Amino acid sequence: MVQLRRLINGAAISLVGVFAVCSAMAQTLAPICHAKMSAPVEVVSSHQRSEAGTKVQPPITENQGFDWPDAQISALKTDSGYFFFSIDAGTHFRQLWHGQEVGNNNAGSVVRTTGTLDNPLGSEPPVDVVIDHNPDPKVNPHNCDPTRYPHSFCYTYIGGGPVYQVPQGRVGAGNWLLVYHAEYNDPNYYLLGLAISSDRGEHWTDIGEIIRFNTPFSYQGSPAGAAIGDPPLVTSPDGKYFYIYFQDWLKDGNFFTMASVARASIDSVLQAAFGGEKHYAAPFFKYYQGKWAQPGIGGLSTELLPNARYGGGLNVAYNSYLHRYMMLNSDSQNYSYAESIDGLHWTDTVFLGMLGYVPNIAGYSGPFGLGDDPNILGKEFYVYYTQFRGPWPGGQSVKRFTLTCR
Amino acid sequence: MTVAVGRDHTSVKNRVVPAFLLGLLALLLLCRSVAAQTFTELYPFNSTGNLSDGGTAEAGVTRDADGNLYGTTFFGGAGTGCDIYYAGCGTVFRLDGAGTETVLHSFSGATDGWNPTARLILDAVGNLFGTTGYGGAFGHGTVFKVDKAGNEMIIHSFAGGTDGDRPNAGLVQDAAGNLYGTTQFGGRGCDGQGCGTVFRIGVDGRETVLYRFADLPDGASPMGGVALDSSGNIYGTTWLGGTYSYGTVFKIDMCGSEKVLHSFAGGSDGANPLDAPVLDKAGNMYGTTAAGGAAGGSPLGFGILFKVDTTGQETVVYTFIGGLDGANPYAHLLVDAAGNLYGTAASGGVTGNGTVFEFSDGVLTPLYGFSSPDSNGQNSDGQYPMGGLITDSAGNLYGTTVQAGTNGWGSVFEVRP
Numbered sequence: 001m002v003q004l005r006r007l008i009n010g011a012a013i014s015l016v017g018v019f020a021v022c023s024a025m026a027q028t029l030a031p032i033c034h035a036k037m038s039a040p041v042e043v044v045s046s047h048q049r050s051e052a053g054t055k056v057q058p059p060i061t062e063n064q065g066f067d068w069p070d071a072q073i074s075a076l077k078t079d080s081g082y083f084f085f086s087i088d089a090g091t092h093f094r095q096l097w098h099g100q101e102v103g104n105n106n107a108g109s110v111v112r113t114t115g116t117l118d119n120p121l122g123s124e125p126p127v128d129v130v131i132d133h134n135p136d137p138k139v140n141p142h143n144c145d146p147t148r149y150p151h152s153f154c155y156t157y158i159g160g161g162p163v164y165q166v167p168q169g170r171v172g173a174g175n176w177l178l179v180y181h182a183e184y185n186d187p188n189y190y191l192l193g194l195a196i197s198s199d200r201g202e203h204w205t206d207i208g209e210i211i212r213f214n215t216p217f218s219y220q221g222s223p224a225g226a227a228i229g230d231p232p233l234v235t236s237p238d239g240k241y242f243y244i245y246f247q248d249w250l251k252d253g254n255f256f257t258m259a260s261v262a263r264a265s266i267d268s269v270l271q272a273a274f275g276g277e278k279h280y281a282a283p284f285f286k287y288y289q290g291k292w293a294q295p296g297i298g299g300l301s302t303e304l305l306p307n308a309r310y311g312g313g314l315n316v317a318y319n320s321y322l323h324r325y326m327m328l329n330s331d332s333q334n335y336s337y338a339e340s341i342d343g344l345h346w347t348d349t350v351f352l353g354m355l356g357y358v359p360n361i362a363g364y365s366g367p368f369g370l371g372d373d374p375n376i377l378g379k380e381f382y383v384y385y386t387q388f389r390g391p392w393p394g395g396q397s398v399k400r401f402t403l404t405c406r
Numbered sequence: 407m408t409v410a411v412g413r414d415h416t417s418v419k420n421r422v423v424p425a426f427l428l429g430l431l432a433l434l435l436l437c438r439s440v441a442a443q444t445f446t447e448l449y450p451f452n453s454t455g456n457l458s459d460g461g462t463a464e465a466g467v468t469r470d471a472d473g474n475l476y477g478t479t480f481f482g483g484a485g486t487g488c489d490i491y492y493a494g495c496g497t498v499f500r501l502d503g504a505g506t507e508t509v510l511h512s513f514s515g516a517t518d519g520w521n522p523t524a525r526l527i528l529d530a531v532g533n534l535f536g537t538t539g540y541g542g543a544f545g546h547g548t549v550f551k552v553d554k555a556g557n558e559m560i561i562h563s564f565a566g567g568t569d570g571d572r573p574n575a576g577l578v579q580d581a582a583g584n585l586y587g588t589t590q591f592g593g594r595g596c597d598g599q600g601c602g603t604v605f606r607i608g609v610d611g612r613e614t615v616l617y618r619f620a621d622l623p624d625g626a627s628p629m630g631g632v633a634l635d636s637s638g639n640i641y642g643t644t645w646l647g648g649t650y651s652y653g654t655v656f657k658i659d660m661c662g663s664e665k666v667l668h669s670f671a672g673g674s675d676g677a678n679p680l681d682a683p684v685l686d687k688a689g690n691m692y693g694t695t696a697a698g699g700a701a702g703g704s705p706l707g708f709g710i711l712f713k714v715d716t717t718g719q720e721t722v723v724y725t726f727i728g729g730l731d732g733a734n735p736y737a738h739l740l741v742d743a744a745g746n747l748y749g750t751a752a753s754g755g756v757t758g759n760g761t762v763f764e765f766s767d768g769v770l771t772p773l774y775g776f777s778s779p780d781s782n783g784q785n786s787d788g789q790y791p792m793g794g795l796i797t798d799s800a801g802n803l804y805g806t807t808v809q810a811g812t813n814g815w816g817s818v819f820e821v822r823p
Contacts, residue, residue, distance in 0.1 A: 036651045039591070039627040041599055047489040070407050087407060108407070157407065181407050230407065313409075332409045333734075334697060334707075351707075353652060354678040354697035357736060358753050359790055359809055363409035388409075390462060390481055390492045391783075397490070402597065 031339045031347045033322055033405035040355065040362075044121045044398035046389065055125040056111070058102045061093040066128075068111050069398060071181060071230040072315060072366030073120055073384045074162040075374040082374070083201065084113045084120040086364075087159035087181070087230070092130045094147070104130040105147045108159025110178060112201040117370070117382065120398065131158050131180055131195045131204045139280050140193070140208045142184055157183040158206075160195060162232035164242075171267075172196075172274025178204060179244070181230040187216035190228040191297075192246065194281040196273050207273055208281035211244065211262055212297045215251035229313050232375060234325070236343060241265055243343055244284065245316045245327065248301045258308040259327065260301035261343065262286040287344065305329075305338060308349045315366045316343070319377040321405060326377060330385070332356050332363040337403075355401070361388050362399070380404045443773050444822040447787055448475070448804075449501050450812035457482035457493035459507055461815030463806035465525040465576065466737065466793030467501070468534075475501040475804060475818060476510075476534055477793075478522035482815070487515025489540065495520035498534060498552050501818055510534070510556035516541065518558055519548040524631070525576035525793060535561075535585060539574030546571040546592070549585065549607055561585075562613045566592055570603040570615060575631035575682070580638070583609040586616075588628035588642060593618030601626035601647060604640060604658060616640070617658050621647040624664055625654035630681030630738060633691070641667075641691055643679035652677035652698065655691070655714055667691075668712075668720040672698050675722055676710040681738040681794065686745050689716045692723070694735035694749065699725040708733035708754065711747065711765060724770050728754050731770050732761035737794035739765075740803075748773075748803055750791035759789040759810070762803060762821050773803070774821050779810035788817035 053066025060066060069086035076083045088111050094103040109130050115122030133143055146154040160180030166172040176197040183190055192211040195204040213228065228249075233242040241263040248260040262284040272282035284296030287304075294300045305327075312331030319326045325340045329349055333356040336349040356362030365385035369377045382400050389395035451461045460479030467477040478498055485495030495515035500508045513520045519538025526536045532554040542548035542563035547570075549562040564570050570589030577587045585607040592600035593615065601619035608614070619626050625644025632642040640658040648654035648669035655668040670677050677698030683691040691714040699710035699722065708728035713721045726733050732751025740748040746766040755761035755775030762774040779785045788807025795805045803821040811817030 037646065039596060039599065039601070039646050045489045047491070050491075089407065159407070183407075227407070227409065351672050351677070351698075353646065353672070354734075357680070357696065357792070358734065361409065364407075389490055394492055395490050 029339070029341070029345060029347045031337075031350050032324070033319070033326070033337070033339060035337060035350065035352060035403045036406055037335070037352045038402040038404070040387075040399040040401040042387070042397055043118060043384070043400050046395050046397045048121055049397065052113075052121055052126055056088070056128040057125050058095065058097040058128065060088075060090060060128070061095050061103060062091050064090040065394070066090070066126075068126070069161075069364060069386055070108070071159065071161045072313075072364045073368070073398070074232060074366060075120075075368065076163055076165055077372055077374060078114075081114060081116050081122075082120070083163075084115055085161040085163050085178075085201070086111050087161055088128050089157070089159070092128075094145070102129065104132065104158075105145050106130065106155055107157040108181075110160050110180075110195075110201065110204050117368075120384070127201060129201070129203060131160065131178075131206050134206045134208070134279070136278055139278075140206050142209070143182070143206050153184070153186055155182045156185050157181070158193075159230075160204075161230050163201070164233050166270060166274065171270040175274055176201060177233070177269070177273060179230060179233060180206075181228065182209075189213045189216040189249070192228060192230070192244065194269075194273065196279055205279065207279045210264070210281050210284045210296050211246055211286075213249035214298060214300055215249055217249050227313050229315075231315060232317070234316050234318065234343070234375075235266070236263065237341075239266075242269055242284075243316070245304075245314055247314065248286075250300070257301060257303040257305075258329070259304040259314050259346070260286060261304060262296045262301070263292055264296075304344065304346055305349060308338075313363070313365065317367050317369065317375055317377050319381075319405075320371075321377070321379040326367065328365060328367050328383060330355075330362070330365045332361040333358065335362075335365065352403070355385070356388075359388070362386070363388065367403070445774050445787060446820045446822075447811060447817045448505060448820050449507050449818040450788075450815075451479060451482065451817065452813035452815035453507070455813075457815065458484060459509060460497035460499050461493070462808045463816050463818065464523045464792045464808050466805050467796060467818060468526050468528055469796055469798060469804065470528055470532065473503040473798070476526050476528065477501075477806060477818065478524065478526060478536060479816075480521050480523060480808075483509060483512030485512050485514040485520060488513065488520035489515075490521050491515070496522050496538070498522070498526065498536065498558070511552050511558045513538065513541070517543050517563070518560060519550060523574045527577055527579055529579065529583070535577050535579070537573040537575065537577060537587060539572045539590070547573040547589065549573065549577065549587065549613075561611050562607055564589060564592065567600070568593060568615065568618070569613070570605055571600055573605075575629060578632060578634055580634055586632050586634065586640060588631050590627050590629055590645075595620045596626055602628045602644065604628065604632060604642065616662055617664050619644060619647065623649050623654075623669065624666055625656060625669075630679065633682050633685055635685055635689060641685070642682050643693060645678055645680060653679050653695070655679070655683065655693065655712075655720065657718075665718075667714050667718045670695060670698065674699060674725070675720065676712060677707065680736045683714070684739050684741050686741050687743075690714070692739050692741060692747055694737065694739060696734050696736050709735050709751070711735070711739070711749075711770075723768070724765055726751060726754065730755060730761075730772050730775065732763055732772065732775075736792050740795045740797060742797065742801070748795050748797065750793065750795060750805055752790050752792050760791045760807065762791065762795065762805065764823065773823055776807065776810075779814070783810055783814040784812060785810045786812060788819055
């Protein structure tokens with residue numbers, strides 16, 4: 001309030017007015033979905049997942065099995081069904097396969113399956129490939145082979161799921177752009193990066209980091225409370241930007257946010273990724289105190305859900321029925337959602353129900369539209385998640401529930 | 407990748423357990439400190455080292471007149487044909503007074519069912535009755551009997567559809583020997599999956615579906631079985647559905663008419679009950695909700711204890727804070743002759759790994775808080791008591807944990823208040 005008083009002069013009155021409108025918007029925006037959650041159904045059993053692990057290509061090289069899906073399931077719709085994408089958390093050791101060296105000695109991968117909404121695993125062998133290092137080592141020096149460079153600082157995990165297919169008429173049309181999740185242990189932080197594919201997910205190439213926690217967290221046997229996740233790119237209301245939502249780990253004493261956002265112009269991202277001989281990630285900027293000026297790599301960010309209930313992992317998608325963005329939150333037990341018109345100001349979170357029961361938790365949830373674009377939600381949409389059961393890995397299955405706006 | 411956790415949660419080995427740091431001061435005003443008691447780990451599963459003795463006992467135990475305890479394990483045993491396979495497809499076990507465990511039946515993972523999650527009941531001659539949510543002749547679950555010699559017999563294999571599907575809760579028996587239970591799915595509604603059923607199995611083994619849920623307004627996905635009163639009325643809960651989609655408490659009378667006694671609104675009145683209520687001598691019902699009940703300055707809800715009186719009026723009798731009192735009570739309560747309630751909270755407590763509690767005279771007293779497992783997933787007492795409690799004539803309490811314990815696969819325990 002003291003700061004506001006200081007701002008009140010002739011030039012600042014309109015600014016105060018803007019703040020007031022935004023503040024009122026944040027406080028008064030009410031959810032309109034009134035979502036109803038169905039009972040979950042199992043779409044991939046533990047046994048089916050385990051069996052699929054015997055068929056993946058390239059073959060699994062260590063005995064942890066097919067540790068999938070270790071992130072939310074994302075998809076692109078095809079003429080005959082869907083390509084689904086998620087992560088196999090197992091380590092993918094370097095191996096000679098069909099005359100090529102594959103694997104990166106890291107945990108994580110990009111798994112592409114071909115299936116239907118009722119069977120996202122499908123019957124075809126899953127394609128389980130790693131994200132290859134960029135040919136230019138300057139693009140991402142942290143993504144290196146930990147066995148070749150034992151004294152270097154390499155990721156301990158890199159894998160991804162959300163895929164953006166570049167539409168016709170734009171730079172890189174037809175190529176795929178992937179958001180990956182990576183982990184780095186010295187100092188310890190989680191991060192998001194981009195990878196590209198020109199052959200429908202048979203190969204992926206790292207083009208660099210875009211989001212990193214504001215501060216590393218102390219890794220003392222436990223992961224950070226903030227799971228940065230593996231969120232999708234979301235188109236802004238004006239269609240000019242990619243928004244990406246994540247939990248941030250802050251050094252200002254607030255520990256972590258329930259939801260932060262960063263953006264980059266779509267043109268800049270596509271130009272950098274596909275427009276030249278070298279492929280790299282355009283910089284993203286975090287939203288902080290009303291400005292998009294903080295660097296995506298290590299910058300500060302504003303808490304978008306200051307009064308959040310039942311938060312945790314988050315996923316944002318546009319709902320064309322509501323003409324609003326919807327954010328699904330889950331702490332792997334309790335599920336909730338929030339709505340927003342502009343992607344910045346959100347309703348309070350609405351509790352959906354308790355779905356996971358310690359130790360049988362329900363993690364990695366993601367919303368899924370039933371129309372031509374799975375990233376666009378409607379009146380009714382699906383949420384897929386990983387149902388944990390028993391020791392990890394081994395007993396997990398994939399379940400799905402339906403959310404209906406009433 | 408790390409599984410998401412909320413603002414008031416911490417994560418251990420990619421698993422989520424609430425941290426329960428909020429509200430500790432408030433808790434001191436609402437519940438007594440941990441009472442003096444004696445805790446004994448009666449049996450740690452995986453004592454054989456290969457899980458042949460079972461592992462992950464989710465349902466608690468039942469006790470015969472000789473002091474033997476009986477229960478089920480989700481994993482372990484000798485079966486190999488189940489879908490969720492982890493060194494076996496589950497067992498029915500007996501634990502005698504000397505601490506010797508015997509596997510009475512190892513589920514094969516075929517027509518005899520697999521991965522049981524429900525408590526057992528005993529009849530007068532020592533037969534055990536239970537359910538498996540999976541397997542059977544049609545793959546939709548079973549009601550089974552295991553005799554004293556360990557012979558298993560399938561009493562009913564659910565056919566799915568209108569017959570019911572996924573009977574993952576325990577059974578109750580009336581004076582005439584009829585068995586009653588619930589299926590999570592099947593029946594009608596819920597986009598073809600079925601919103602669940604209440605069923606009866608007569609002494610002749612014939613199954614009758616007494617009620618098929620329709621989601622609105624009567625609820626969906628009954629997860630906890632039922633309770634019976636002396637007049638033959640049936641009481642239970644649904645996990646989901648009802649007016650607000652957070653579950654219901656229901657009554658089915660002798661004519662098969664269902665009445666919703668309470669629709670949970672997901673706020674202070676709780677949400678998502680997972681087990682059946684219990685009845686006291688006056689006919690009042692007591693139960694738990696796994697979630698909801700936000701209070702005490704915490705934005706999170708850690709579940710409640712509720713009462714529904716004979717007029718159908720619901721009252722929240724205790725709201726879990728997520729501190730020493732525990733959090734997320736999944737299981738049914740135990741009511742003693744004096745009207746005291748005993749139960750478990752699957753998490754919360756001293757280390758966040760669950761509690762055993764007593765609720766009497768409006769005050770909740772934590773009787774035991776489970777310890778944290780070491781880096782091998784082991785401790786001396788167990789972790790996450792998901793099942794309910796039973797008692798003996800001396801007032802000792804018995805239950806199970808699903809993880810940790812001396813050998814890492816859960817335990818059978820005794821608490822002497």
